[in-house]
Amino acid sequence: MIKLLKSQSNMIRHTFEQDSDKERLDIAIKRHCEELSRSAIQAYIKNGSVSVNQTIITTPKHIVNTNDLIEYQFEPQVQCTDLPEARTLEKAYEDEHLVVINKPAGLTVHPGAGQNAGTLLNALLHDYPNNSDLPQAGMVHRLDKDTTGLMIVAKTLEAHTKLTAMMQKRKIKRQYLALVTGRVLQPGTIDEPLARHSHNRQKFAVHPYGRQAITHFTIAERFLHFTLLNVALETGRTHQIRVHMSHIKHAIVGDQKYKPQLKFKKGVITPEFEKIIRSFSRQALHATRLAFEHPITKNSIDVKCPTPQDLEQLLAAVRSEDEAQHGKKHQ
Structure with a gap:
């Protein structure tokens, strides 16, 4: 016999009696939770989402006995209603468990207000129909529409659950290239909390009561009026790099939302x-590297991708301008 209680917080409690003596934990839950597959249940257990008698258990083989109290909190499985759409996706890495996409500029990641088609999610559903059963069609994190570069997408619920946990625990290294205004003199760390902007809900801003956000940066190349940075995220808040760099007065070139200050004295630049620098109409930000332990095989995965053509052309123009002004490259 089983007693079940579901609270308002979606925490489900099972008290197993008589028929559950000396039974595997995953099998016991599966018999009373038919909406989830056994592999999904095992993924949740390994992720630390299940406790027995108020002790977290991470082994699906754990034996439960009569009168054991089992508690778990699983994310509700929402049927995806978005439609698949054919679109060529550049895949920087792929195996049976996950794929790393090299996202181009201008591609919205997820349908939202004003756009219910033509997104990365729609393309993923075309290439991977089974991802319709996964949260966010398997996407583990996001990039802004006009930010280019690498994104991880899971192909199974187990991989998605584990990758999401790894992201939350900051075990996935994410590195970016960013061209910012001004001459950054030394590497640094920005540790400033972020919250939605008080007057513009589509923007974010540094706020003392916001969520913790930490951005590390080093200097890749320094120019007369700009700096190319290597940026590493410790946390992953919405617009984090863009807001942090704007906050320290080195906004990202081309950022239409957190507009950089492009003020030049007459005759300083050609x-x-x-015209080239002012016409670059997207943030010069590229997710260039992802490094993590594979959630299933435990192999080390280190994926890199080249700088996109538009950003390379912009950097070439910056270097050419420096050479024209001083006859040499500035390091």
Whole structure:
């Protein structure tokens, strides 16, 4: 016999009696939770989402006995209603458990207000139909529409559950290239909490009562009026790099939301270069590297991707302008 209680917080409690003596934990839960597959239940157990008699158990083979209290909190499985759409996706890495996508500029990641098609999610559903059963079609994190580069997408619920936990525990290394305004003199760390902007709900801002956000940066190349940075995220808040760099007065070139200050004294730069730099209409931000332990095989995965053509052309223009002004490259 089993007693079940579901609280308002979606915490489910089972008290197993008589028929559950000396039974595997995953099998016991499966018999009373038919909406989840056994592999999904095993993933939740390994992720630390299940406790027996108020002790977290991470082994699916754990034996439960009569009168054991089993508690777990599983995410509700929502049927995906978005439609698959054919679109060529560049895949930087792929195996049976996950795929790493090299996202181009201009591609929205997820349908939302004003756009219910033409997104990365729609393309994923075309290439991986089974991902319709996964949260966010398997996406573990996001990139802004006009940010390019690497994104992890799980292909199974077990991989998604484990990768999500790894992201939350900061076990996935994410590195970016960012071209910012001004000359950054030394590497540093920005540890400033972020919250939604008080006047513009589509923006974020540094706020003392916001969520913790930590960004590390080093100097890749320094120019007369700009700096190319290597940026590493310790946390992953919405618009984090863009807001943090704007906060320290080194906003990302081309950022239309957190507009960089492009003020040049007359004659300091050529009119041709000024036109190029002002016409770059997206943030010059590229997710260039992902490094993590594979959630299933435990192998080390280190994926890199080249700088996109538009950003390479912009950097070439910056270097050319520096050479024209001083006859040499500035390091």
